Amino acid sequence: MFEEATDRLCEFLKGMADPAVVARLDRVDAKLNEFGVDPFGFDPELAKTIIPAMVFLYRHYFRVQCQGLENVPTGRVMLICNHSGQLPIDAMMICSAMVLEAEPPRIVRSMVENWVPTLPFVSHLFARWGQIVGTRENCLRLLASDQPILAFPEGVRGINKTFGERYQLQEFGLGFMRLALQARAPIVPLAMVGAEEQTISVYNARGLAKLLGLPNLPITPLTPLVGPLALLPLPTRYRLYVGKPMEFTGNPDDEDSVIAEKVKRVSQTIHRMLHDGLRARKHWFW
Amino acid sequence: MSPKAEDRKPAPIVITGISGNLGGLLTRRLHTRHPIIGIDRRPFEGKPKDVVHHRIDVRRRKAEDIFRANRVGALVHLGLVHQPSRSGRAHRDQNVLGTMKLLEYCARYGVRKVVLLSSAYAYGAQPTNPNFLSEDAPLAADLNTPEMRALIEWDMYAQSFFWKHPHIETVILRPVHVVGKNVRNAPSNYLRLTHPPTLLGFDPMIQLLHEEDLLQAIALALEPGKRGVFNVVGPGEVPLSRALRELGRTPVPIPHFLAAPVLRQMWRLGLSAFFPGDLPHLKYQCMVDGSRARAELGFHPEHTLRETIRAIL
Incomplete structure (x- = not known):
């Protein structure tokens, strides 16, 4: 009975989905087994149930403007972004941009906090939508299979900022740089303007x-x-700026100070993009 | 008989837990090529004529005599007892002390190959697990249950034996949930329930292994030159709900905060066949990376994912 109800809900949501977006999701290159899931639990059929919500938020609520998405290279890549907004809607909008606007459409794997698997419903739905617990092993494995990773090196320090601290980049963790060096993955800096004012x-x-x-x-x-x-x-307008890919080389096990130097180049780039974006913005809401 | 002819005759393989389902299958697979000596307290039904079976406990003195009297070539230790209803102490004594004795005989009487069947259970299902655990991941199963404590202690002991006796080729296999027609372990029994309990809002990915594929892994581990710790993974990963649906089950979702007390009471009163110690496996994933076994043992499961799930029917 419970299963029937959830099945019917899924069918209803899938029926509401924009067919053009469904077609884009079908083009995503995923290694599915005979049960329609990939080894990490991504399930395109179940992912379609979130399309109506995703399209509404992306096109009508936050009216995301995306610049430079063509900078994201094919193959393995780490998308590094500033984090803001109390709720991780910025992650959802970046993932949506890659499905709705990138060519070809791709599923971005964001590295989620490891308490997510303890939350009922969220735990497996996140996994079916392609999100994954942010452990080193998971990240390296996904990069090795040429998938795009989304990470917020500021972590909770970034998303929990109060209004007075908006657009001040918090300290970046070093882990993402070590992983990028180890996997030889290019880093694409992203700057998200607008998510700060939503709460x-x-x-x-x-x-x-x-x-x-x-x-x-x-x-x-x-x-x-x-x-x-x-x-x-609040329905603030999101502006997502995608920078040019940055390639780093070096030993992933270098001293913190050496890694921090490289991380600084990424955070400075994001800082510059953020402030260019802020200057260009006339109003929070449009 | 000249010493040369003696060398050419294959050395016998000792199999503990031979009367179990897996022991029987392994015996039938190996006995035409190797002499087989079985140790198990239970009677061995359908025993091939050329197999010698000793109905003794491995901790008994007579078990040592078997190693002393025969030039044993290899030990396959399947004798891990998984019976959660037994008292924790007896369970541990049987498994850990029994294995210590057996490995002592192997070292003393020059056995060249030891294959130990552990389990990927030992890693434990936890929210912080990476999606695929490698053999180096900590064995962090729930230490509150005596069965898991014993399994981890057992696996650790096996690993220390591996390091202490470099001249013995020790192979520790950690298969994921083994399923099969006659397999009576916890995961198979769970999948056989018409109304299996599940946790509302949780649907972890699981890995299953067909018993015949496990036999293949054991046979590969017995080949000369193979040593080390290996995860043994079946043909793929599937959400628990999808596996239950494939089997036509009707799951009963229980809110997770109620599940532990309810299932514990039901288990205590004998109303439920579900061992509450396995609850974390319905909540979090415990999947392993099988690439080492693929690369070094040459292990490739022959059954498809669908065949493996349906193997319990």
Whole structure:
């Protein structure tokens, strides 16, 4: 009975999907087995159920403007982006851009936090949509099979910034650079403008978040009025800038200081792209 | 008989746990080429005539006599007892102490090859697992269950034997869930339930291995020159829900916060055949990377994924 209900829901959502987008998803090159899933649990049929939501958010809600997507090379690549917005909608929009606008369409594997597998429903749905727990082994294995990886080296430090800290890049982790060097994968810097303003967080209630078992709990001016609904993002316009691929060579096991030098070149590039984007922007919402 | 003729005669292989389903199949596969000596307390039904079977516990003195009296060429240790309802202490004694004794005989009487059947269970199903665990991954199964503790202790002991006795070719196989028509292990029994419990909102990817493919891996491990720890993986990965659907099961999804207490009570009262210690496997994935066995043993599963799932029917 439960299975029938979920099947019917899936069919309904798939029926709502834009046929042109379905056709794009069908063009994605995936190594599927006889049960229609790839070794990492990506299932294109189940991925189609998210198309209606994805298209609505991408085209109508955040009205994403994407520049330079043709810079993403074929084969293995690491997309490195600034992280913002309290909820990881920026990741979802980058993945959507690669499905909706890239030629050929590709499934980006974003490296998710390792508490995601402990969340009911989210755990397996993320996997079926092609997302994956961000361990070293997973990343190297995906790069070795020439898949695009999305990573946010700022991690939670970036996404949890309060409004006063917007567009200030937080410290980048070094792990992504070691992985890129080891897998000989080019790095494509991305700058996301607009996601910062979707939730105006004035304070991070870390203590309360810990009590509730949440990674963080941003408080917005609307929280006293509408409670958790205040976390719903405002329809700001997203602008995604895709930079030229950067190639790095060297020993992945170098000292931190050597790796940090290379990481700095990436973060400076993203910083520059962010501020060019901010200068070009006239308004938050359009 | 001249010493030369003696050399040409293949040395006998000792198989522990020979009366089990896997032991029987392995015996029938090997006995035409090698003399087989079986050790198992249980009776061996359908025993080929040329096989010698000793109905003894491996910890008994008589087991040592078998190694002393025969020029044993290889030991295949299948004698790991998986019976979660037994007392934890007896379970550990049987498995760990029994294996220590056996390996001691192997070292003392010059056995050249030891094949030990461990399990990919030992890695444990955890949210932080990479999708494919290599042989070097920590053995981090749930230490709260005595069975898993014993399995890990057993595997660690086998590994230390591997390092301590470099002149013995030791092979430790860690197969994923083995399924088969007559296999009565936890994963096969689970897949045979008409209404298997699942966790609401969780659907981990699983790997299964056909028992006949496991036999192939054991046969390859017995070949001279092969040594090391190997994950043994079947033909692919599949979501648990898809496997249950293939078998026509009707899963009963239970909210995860209720599952542990409910299933534990039902297990205690004998109302459910599902061992609550296996609950993490319904929640998180525990998949392994089989590339080492492919490259070094030349192992390739012959059954397709669909055949493997349907093997329990």
